[in-house]
Amino acid sequence: MGIKGMTKVYGLFGDPVEHSLSPIMQNTAFQALGLDCVYLPFLVQSKDIGSAVQAVRALHLGGVNLTIPLKERVLPYLDEVEKEAEFIGAVNTIVNRNGRLCGYNTDAPGFLASLKAAGFNPSGKNTVILGAGGAARAVSFALAQGGAAGINILNRSVEKAEKLAQDLKAAYQVPTGVGDLSSDLAAALKGAELLVNATPVGMYPNHTSAPLLTRNQLHQRLLVCDLIYNPLQTRLLEEAEAANCRFLSGVGMLVWQGALAFQLWTGEKPPAALMEEAVLKALKR
Ligand SMILES: NC(=O)c1ccc[n+]([C@@H]2O[C@H](COP(=O)([O-])OP(=O)(O)OC[C@H]3O[C@@H](n4cnc5c(N)ncnc54)[C@H](OP(=O)(O)O)[C@@H]3O)[C@@H](O)[C@H]2O)c1
Missing domain, CATH: 3.40.50.720 (NAD(P)-binding Rossmann-like Domain)
Known part of the structure; x- marks a missing residue:
């Protein structure tokens, strides 16, 4: 499925992001369910977290994942943080609900x-x-x-x-x-x-x-x-x-945190087995 004007964009913010398996995993899931969505890696340094979160609103991204070193630092920039993520002190998933950014922790x-x-x-x-x-x-x-x-x-x-x-x-x-x-x-x-x-x-x-x-x-x-x-x-x-x-x-945790993020973004049941297969294939390459 090609990228079109209506394609919804999701992504990963972190530093580094080059070796992340999340793009392979999430794009496999979007394709499997025939969703017009794409997931991209974005290199975001710690000092730029505020403007990167603002860009989620400005660019109307559907949501993002956060990885090292941003999971803790992102909290003050969000409109809402679910209770568990607040307890843990870390957010790895943002959902953009009409410009209102809600933070979740799907690692736990x-x-x-x-x-x-x-x-x-x-x-x-x-x-x-x-x-x-x-x-x-x-x-x-x-x-x-x-x-x-x-x-x-x-x-x-x-x-x-x-x-x-x-x-x-x-x-x-x-x-x-x-x-x-x-x-x-x-x-x-x-x-x-x-x-x-x-x-x-x-x-x-x-x-x-x-x-x-x-x-x-x-x-x-x-x-x-x-x-x-x-x-x-x-x-x-x-x-x-x-x-x-x-x-x-740790593959199971990696896959399930991604599957739960996918579910939060799309409301669809995540194809976890396919996501795992894509990750294992990439790891064995
Ligand atoms: N499977 C998944 O989905 C998933 C998700 C998240 C993380 N992980 C993995 O979990 C691991 C930890 O990640 P993190 O984000 O928690 O890292 P982190 O916040 O940097 O914490 C690292 C922890 O490991 C300890 N440590 C580091 N080097 C050590 C050494 N040489 N000997 C003994 N202890 C050492 C640190 O102890 P001090 O406090 O003494 O420095 C600290 O408690 C990584 O391997 C990461 O890839 C996997």
Whole structure:
């Protein structure tokens, strides 16, 4: 389908955006449903976020996704921010409703949807998150919302984990723990059923560096989830496989956050399987 005068434009704002898989994923979805829409990458530096958001209004874009380093910085420029995104402190999707820009966070429900697709329900389960950055924030709020019995946040800088635990407790009645990424790991993993790596350790091009933990630290009741999707099989997931744990890559979260953004923009049921297929094809190229 060619671009015409009526074509609705969506996009991604971030820096960098060149390697993003979102254009492939969203354009596959638009085409599959025969929608007259197109999704483009826009390089937006942090200092330009205000004028870029204004451009969404001025250019009548249907909506945009936000990636590093804009997810937190965009909040003051929006007309409305949904409650969950406000709790998390990050917006990854803007919907333009007749010039009124509404911010959402689809990373958190996207993560929950990827767990569900893998047959894992966090309700009543003890969980461990490695990292306390943007992704860890979304995952921890998702787990709290999904009814986790406990959330242990382990980070290199413990103060940042403490801040996240405080924010979490202010929004949800969920028992939280904080600790150091290495010295508190063994205690945190005891009784846990989900381990999530929300650090970039193991991500391309540093995919051969040592994982944050090895097979002898894992037990078989754990689902080990790495939010990294490049490579698909990280060193951490290799350790999980060797320890006979179930494991999950970050592709599911990537696809579902995109699928939920698509749904917000179009009101249509997203073709998630096709979106995943497009992402996997691009990753294997
Ligand atoms: N699958 C998806 O859809 C999806 C979505 C979002 C993010 N992600 C992935 O999630 C990861 C984290 O992203 P983010 O946006 O949360 O990044 P971020 O905000 O920069 O946070 C990074 C976190 O990792 C920790 N960290 C960084 N380097 C480390 C190292 N060498 N050793 C130990 N800890 C280290 C940081 O600890 P300090 O606080 O001590 O610096 C921080 O807690 C990335 O790999 C990203 O690709 C995936």
